[in-house]
Amino acid sequence: MTQSVDTLVILGASGDLTSRLLLPAIGQLLTDQPDRAFALVGSSSADLDDDAWKKIVRTSFATVEAKGDAVERLLDGTRYVKADATSADDLKQLLGSADGVPALYFALPPAVTAKACQALGTFELPKGLTLALEKPFGTDRESAIALNAQLAKLVPEDQIHRVDHFLGRSSVLNILGVRFANGILEPIWDGLHIERVDVIYDETLALEGRAGYYDGAGALIDMIQSHLLQVMAVLAMEPPSTLGAPDLRDAKQLVLRATKVWGDDPVASSRRARYGAGEIEGRTLPAYADEKGVDPSRETETLAEVTLQIDTWRWKGVPFTLRSGKALGGRRREMVITFAPARQMPVGLKGTMEPAKLRLMFAPDSMELELNINGTDDPYELERTTLTADFGPGALLAYGEVLEGILDGDPSLSVRADTAVECWRIVEPVLDAWRQGRVPLEEYPAGSDGPKDWAPLG
Ligand SMILES: NC(=O)C1=CN([C@@H]2O[C@H](COP(=O)(O)OP(=O)(O)OC[C@H]3O[C@@H](n4cnc5c(N)ncnc54)[C@H](OP(=O)(O)O)[C@@H]3O)[C@@H](O)[C@H]2O)C=CC1
Ligand SMILES: O=C1O[C@H](COP(=O)(O)O)[C@@H](O)[C@H](O)[C@H]1O
Numbered sequence: 001m002t003q004s005v006d007t008l009v010i011l012g013a014s015g016d017l018t019s020r021l022l023l024p025a026i027g028q029l030l031t032d033q034p035d036r037a038f039a040l041v042g043s044s045s046a047d048l049d050d051d052a053w054k055k056i057v058r059t060s061f062a063t064v065e066a067k068g069d070a071v072e073r074l075l076d077g078t079r080y081v082k083a084d085a086t087s088a089d090d091l092k093q094l095l096g097s098a099d100g101v102p103a104l105y106f107a108l109p110p111a112v113t114a115k116a117c118q119a120l121g122t123f124e125l126p127k128g129l130t131l132a133l134e135k136p137f138g139t140d141r142e143s144a145i146a147l148n149a150q151l152a153k154l155v156p157e158d159q160i161h162r163v164d165h166f167l168g169r170s171s172v173l174n175i176l177g178v179r180f181a182n183g184i185l186e187p188i189w190d191g192l193h194i195e196r197v198d199v200i201y202d203e204t205l206a207l208e209g210r211a212g213y214y215d216g217a218g219a220l221i222d223m224i225q226s227h228l229l230q231v232m233a234v235l236a237m238e239p240p241s242t243l244g245a246p247d248l249r250d251a252k253q254l255v256l257r258a259t260k261v262w263g264d265d266p267v268a269s270s271r272r273a274r275y276g277a278g279e280i281e282g283r284t285l286p287a288y289a290d291e292k293g294v295d296p297s298r299e300t301e302t303l304a305e306v307t308l309q310i311d312t313w314r315w316k317g318v319p320f321t322l323r324s325g326k327a328l329g330g331r332r333r334e335m336v337i338t339f340a341p342a343r344q345m346p347v348g349l350k351g352t353m354e355p356a357k358l359r360l361m362f363a364p365d366s367m368e369l370e371l372n373i374n375g376t377d378d379p380y381e382l383e384r385t386t387l388t389a390d391f392g393p394g395a396l397l398a399y400g401e402v403l404e405g406i407l408d409g410d411p412s413l414s415v416r417a418d419t420a421v422e423c424w425r426i427v428e429p430v431l432d433a434w435r436q437g438r439v440p441l442e443e444y445p446a447g448s449d450g451p452k453d454w455a456p457l458g
Helices: 016-032 051-063 068-078 088-096 109-120 141-154 170-180 219-236 245-255 399-408 417-435
Strands: 007-011 040-044 079-082 102-105 130-133 158-162 194-202 260-263 270-276 276-278 283-285 301-309 322-325 332-337 357-361 366-374 381-390 440-446
Touching: 007 016, 007 399, 016 051, 016 068, 016 102, 040 068, 051 079, 088 109, 102 109, 109 245, 130 141, 130 301, 141 170, 158 399, 158 417, 170 219, 170 276, 170 357, 194 219, 219 245, 219 301, 219 322, 219 332, 219 417, 245 260, 245 417, 260 417, 270 399, 270 417, 276 332, 301 417
Parallel strands: 007 040, 007 102, 040 079, 102 130, 130 158, 194 322, 270 440
Antiparallel strands: 194 332, 260 301, 270 301, 276 283, 301 322, 332 357, 357 366, 366 381
């Protein structure tokens, strides 16, 4: 641990991300690494005071049973500052009052983050300032390019962390171990042996009061443009020679540069839908269009699916389908690698001909390999069996891994400037087709598996 940050300032401290994911990760990091010490300042436009903020921090820490001296030290000293993140005066004051080297974490809607970065360009910034920006990075390709240019004027690239917490998930980090620490998988990790790859992130969570951000984003931008493309890049990348930031990020970027919408046809290779009223686990939900803060005329989708191709020797012809949605009946969060079927079954064997499948589950973090084996009763009757392994949750939550990188100045798990732009380039044709109404916005009842006629994945 070589921590380069003394004070972490969170902008957007009253939001969902801060209380549900960032603060628990800080609590867990300090419990796990008691030698760490940094000050925490929460800031947003909400009318909170230090006591109300401390209560938010304590409540979030309790969800991970955070404890120990480092936790108590941070709790004692943490404070709240009401500020408009787009105001240069407010930001100057906020940074001026921070002890030592500060890091600014933008837990804000992307358009607000862009304005805040403009404001940061109008005064002298503290030495060593680190900037951590949430996804989505920008609101489209052009704005991502402009934001990169603005950031480059503020601090060096290695002090910029474009956060994608999926890169810190145990299951995603485990792709590296499973693929590259075994001689048996890599030789068959290609289009000759793999038929298709599906990355699925179905949530039971609905809007959860996040209209201010989500209604301007939707499922494609919220999940596929960022998280699921990063996951796909790790699944598909060439073996890097080290896990250092330059090698890992180069390897991901090569995949993304070769990626485009399947058959160059955004209409045939994408689907979108929005939840209607329904019930999930005993909770009655209104239709998305009737949720508070939603503008139904925006036609924001809450379920999105896109099929992509990666034009490399390794992956030519293999469809990669990415899907994510909210308010679905069950949580299904997995990467499914479907292998090519057996080329020839010996005459005499009966039963299932299903291809082998490797499932890497996001949470709980685990792995399943589905195979056909000889039947337990009749040896000529094939049966399906599943070999399972637990990855374990990892010592740190995904956001803990990410925060550790930010505090210690290691950008391996953050997204490089060119990669952030590349991800917009990939989804742009789909966004255009949807805006032009060329792909119908379907509907599914909250609590269902999605529209009835959508073929199941994986
Ligand atoms: N929530 C999640 O599960 C995840 C979210 N993210 C990302 O985090 C970001 C924030 O999302 P989320 O927390 O869900 O959104 P919320 O809408 O819950 O929170 C947004 C926060 O931004 C603050 N804010 C908005 N405008 C300003 C302003 N001008 N000045 C100061 N504060 C402002 C809001 O304060 P106020 O309400 O007082 O205006 C609020 O604290 C998004 O980019 C999202 O993609 C990433 C991963 C997971
Ligand atoms: O970035 C986001 O991620 C969460 C899903 O991630 P999880 O780790 O909380 O499961 C998603 O709910 C949210 O809409 C999105 O902004």
